[in-house]
Amino acid sequence: NNFNFDLNALQRELKKDKDAKNISPKEYERRTNMLNEAKIRKEQITKAFEEGTKSSFRGGVVNRAYEENERTQGYSNSELMQQHRSAIEEQDQGLSRISEIVKRQKQIGLAMGDEIDGQNELLDEIQEKTDATNSRITRQNRAIGHVSSREGSLCGYWITILILFVAIVAVIMWKIA
Numbered sequence: 001n002n003f004n005f006d007l008n009a010l011q012r013e014l015k016k017d018k019d020a021k022n023i024s025p026k027e028y029e030r031r032t033n034m035l036n037e038a039k040i041r042k043e044q045i046t047k048a049f050e051e052g053t054k055s056s057f058r059g060g061v062v063n064r065a066y067e068e069n070e071r072t073q074g075y076s077n078s079e080l081m082q083q084h085r086s087a088i089e090e091q092d093q094g095l096s097r098i099s100e101i102v103k104r105q106k107q108i109g110l111a112m113g114d115e116i117d118g119q120n121e122l123l124d125e126i127q128e129k130t131d132a133t134n135s136r137i138t139r140q141n142r143a144i145g146h147v148s149s150r151e152g153s154l155c156g157y158w159i160t161i162l163i164l165f166v167a168i169v170a171v172i173m174w175k176i177a
Contacts (some may be wrong), residue, residue, distance in 0.1 A: 007042070011035055 014035065018028045072080055 007035065007039055 014023075014028065014031050017023045018025075023031070075083070
């Protein structure tokens with residue numbers, strides 16, 4: 001019953017996560033498939049257990065048609081159950097270590113994300129300052145071009161003044177002569 005309750009609770013939480021869009025549709029589908037597989041496995045185990053309890057017991061060993069292999073040969077049911085519990089405990093410890101590793105990796109990923117966000121902000125500031133500097137350079141280049149174009153016309157003025165001076169000198173010389 002507790003297992004059924006846990007599966008139902010997982011299914012409700014999964015539905016909440018889907019509705020809150022905490023998980024993608026593909027992840028929802030993957031988790032739903034896993035949950036359905038767990039339900040099927042639970043039914044298979046329950047059925048096997050019920051069939052096992054209907055079997056006759058001899059000396060604490062269930063009389064089943066299963067053949068023993070090298071791993072199980074010579075062990076009683078209680079010894080096999082203890083080995084099974086030990087294997088499950090080892091797996092649980094391994095999963096706990098994996099969980100800790102994943103948590104650390106998540107923290108590293110979050111820290112990297114924060115660092116990248118900070119670097120992006122700095123890049124944005126640099127881009128803004130570069131744009132402002134580029135704008136000032138463009139204005140200065142226009143101002144220099146404007147002054148340069150004036151210098152070209154000043155040269156024309158000097159030539160005009162020189163020609164007028166020569167003309168005045170020529171008129172004066174002509175009047176004197």
